[in-house]
Amino acid sequence: MILHLDELGFQSAQRDKEANLSLANPTIAVIIPTYREAANLPVLVPRIDTALRGSDLRGEIIVVDDNSPDDTERVCGELAKTVPLRLAIRRNERGLSSAVIHGMRMTDADVLLVMDADLSHPPEKIPELIETLCRPGVDFVIGSRYVAGGSTDVGWGLFRWLNSKAATLLARPLTNARDPMAGFFAIRRSTFRSAENLSPIGYKIGLELIVKCRCQQVREVGISFANRLHGDSKLTMKEQLNYVRHLMRLYGHAARRAFRRR
Template structure:
């Protein structure tokens, strides 16, 4: 069984489209899967849209949170909710193409890897319609994480893993880059990166701001400390 976790905040226009696309991919490829939507009390009515989708399809589960608590904690709550052996994480804004799902889960099903990442940087850069400033910030964040991992795109928000990678692991990320913490703390032997083209969000506004950049720096410091302590144990 495959579960895809989709954290949402103000994604009412995008959510029905991405959900339909995911189930089309499941059906076309004979995959058994469901979706867990974790909504942070979106003021635009995303939670209500999610409920309507779940009424129509019992393979959609919705977790409602009382306030905006952040993407990372939403994903962690989704991890705790599902019992699936394979778990994926995707954004709701259609920047992560659902048609990539079969390619991303194949190494998990075949036993080649326990952790598969959709990478924007594994070969040449594949990002659509980003201004130079955002590309520079993304590259800078990747460079800062280099002492922690040689993964080419540790900032990716599009990934799949086996449950065993996170079982028994305490995850407490600061900000929205949860995958980096899983890379540092997770239980796995092989990580596989697969290139994809990151598309600009379909509708709505980006949640990225200066506060999230600051959170990322604080998160990095925390992970550096963890890495040093772990290496001496």
């Protein structure tokens, strides 16, 4: 099923019904933001479907694409013949974070799980993230590179590792999570709906949700983070500057919230 959101608007994407999370058998939506990732989807989507079916998890895959000039629409049409997949094509809006929010608003699933399309996040870890989120009191779960069982690809290099660590340290006043920069995470839909004025810049939507949804109990599941399979990285100097701007906004939001509590 293909939705052109800029043509149809958000009426069918935003649901008023509040889903109650069943700890025993939640429904899952796997949300994948894409831009020029057509070569990776035929590998990624079947692995996600296998991981869900293998754990008796009920769910769907939602691809939110920023009008890629490649075969994304055709590839998703073929995959949707055998896998519960929906594609939303955004004609007039761009950005990973806003694409994730679009996908989250398209579904009534109990659990919203986000991952990249480039095969850096292992779909086989999805059941463990879901199981962890369904424990009492847990607000947010991260597929983490920096906890026990986590690792990065040997091809990362010192500069990339230091860049990631520096970004994580800058976020430390906002959360104690070891890997808050991760793009592989799960959150309850009811928690997402409690968000305060989402206004993300750049790629770090997970950190935005931790702060704006007031996630107190954040858990991390170790994953092996791989280099992308096909295509080029979207991380540029512009995105690094966007991250600093994003942090300033989140610091300001946290400060205003603390002031209101006085």
